[in-house]
Amino acid sequence: MKAMIYRHHGEPSNVLALHDSREIPAPGSGEVLVKVRRRMVHPIDDLMIRGIIPLPIPESGLVPGGDGVGTIEAVGPGVKLSSGIAVGARVGLFDAHGTWSERVIVPAADLIPIPDDVSDEAACQVMINGITAATLLREAAASRGAAGEGAPLLVTAAGSSVGRNLIALAKMRGLKIIATVRSKPSADVLSATFPGITVIDTSDSDWKERARAVYGAAPSVAIDPIGGAMIADLLDVLADRGTLLTYGGMDHSPSTVSSIALTVRGLTIKGINTPVAVADLSADQRVDDLNDIFDMVRANASSLADYRMVPLTDAVKALSAAQETPRRGAVLLTSEA
Template sequence: MKSIVYRRHGEPSEVLTYEEIAAPAQPGANEVIVRVTKRMVHPIDGLAVRGIVPSPIPPTGAIPGGDGVGVVEQVGAAVGIAKGTRVMFFPVQGTWAERVTVPANLLIPLPDDVSDATACQIIINGITAIVLTRAALAADNHSGVTSPLLVTAAGSSVGRNVIALAQMRGHKVVALVRSDASATILSQSLAGIPVISTEHEGWPAAVAAACGPAPSVVIDPVGGDMTPKFLEVLADGGTLLTYGGLDARPSTISTIALTVRQHTLKGLNAYSWLATTTPEQRAAYIADLFEITRRSPHNFAEFREFPMTAAVEALSAAQATPRRGATILTSEV
């Protein structure tokens, strides 16, 4: 079968290859083999290939990807799912391949009204959005002050899903993006939500005007030089939830200001949901994800698809600014 492989860290254009590798062996008990049709291209995929995010490389080479959508082709013993079932799955390493072995407990059957392209946008990104939104609403309630959530990188898939979830729960949001061009694009699909660009120095004043009370929660994947600036606009006693580092540079934070203003800085990720939730809670999460696709279809309508032979171009597109929806790597011709 065909797969994307890298055997050393570096620039994707220099280290990624598209090659024939051995197909998965017969599935064991409680396993299935899935023919992968689509998978999202995430910023962390590029960081892993470059070695910025620690990721060991096996002797046979590493295959990018941690989630996907596809069709069950082979079923092992004690698996209660039929061949031909459309599924999404997470977390499963090495999904930038035509087929992958998946533990049965990580499979999520797809409703008929959710397409493969939509489904692959709500796996990691949707679960991340739910983890962030629940933490944000809990922190906001704890603060005792009702204020809009400040969502940075709001044009990203996670940002859009956070906004949709907050709206489902009747919570106000202020959206923050990194350029005027991104603000123009996002404003077209977020009626009634203030969208502010950080391209100009006066953006904190614009945030204050849009929020009213200073936001008690900021949700951010950018980091770097922006972290201390987000802490400055945060209300005293507020919480900054971070879920990534689009700016890989270290953040300079004053612990004096953190102490005096009693801020909380907390990191979250989608991978923790398996370890920190019950099966019943995970089922509720998934129901919420599918409901987002029905209530906010515009969040998933704009995306770009690339064949696996164009994986380098897909990674570049996923990092481009302004962003126009998701980047999807497809096995389909």
């Protein structure tokens, strides 16, 4: 069984290595063994391997990866079988651990059955990213002056996989969207993918003025995974009493934020951790989110069609490909064994 492992933090090409073992793990009570065929490559994977987000590394090493799509190969004792959870069923992995491996053991309760009309490649792109997008839109709707009340919603890094999922879900819900990217080529690619959506290049000196003017009112909610200097810019763009939802740190340099501006204008900054937020949802809310996500996949097949597949054994190459600009879609690690 092949897996990519690192035993030290550092440059992926220096620390990430292929491990091959004849041993196939057996699921314990309440667990299943999944043969993984597709996994997304996320920015956070690179940050974790480099130690920018430092995780403790056991002596045996760490296998990257937090999501994927595959087939149930074995079921442990105590697992209640159903049409979606049984040997041979296609399932998605959300908030799993170590999916850059040909097989992985996961709790049966964490699996997501994949509808027959949704491909592995499409499903893989919405496991973490689609669920993150649905979570962020729920938080936006709950925020003061939320986009659901008619104010525009600003999405940064909109060419990313999460950004594309956000746009597609927001369009389904009839929300007003302002999408921002950091270069003209990225803007051109995104505009072609989502005709009719306002896309703004933040390398233009007047981008903030344009964002405030698009709908005749400043956005009340901004959703951002970039951080760094972008935080102060987004607070400038937001309407008074607006909310900035942050869910990452692509620019992991410190942000300079004026507490006076926050206080006087009544602004809010809130960090969103998707697994934590999802854990707080009711079972019905989770089902509603998944139904929305799969409906979004069916309605926006073209936005998920521009992906690249890289063999699991070329994970270093996949990490580099995921950093390329302009963003043209997801990078998927694939294995068939």
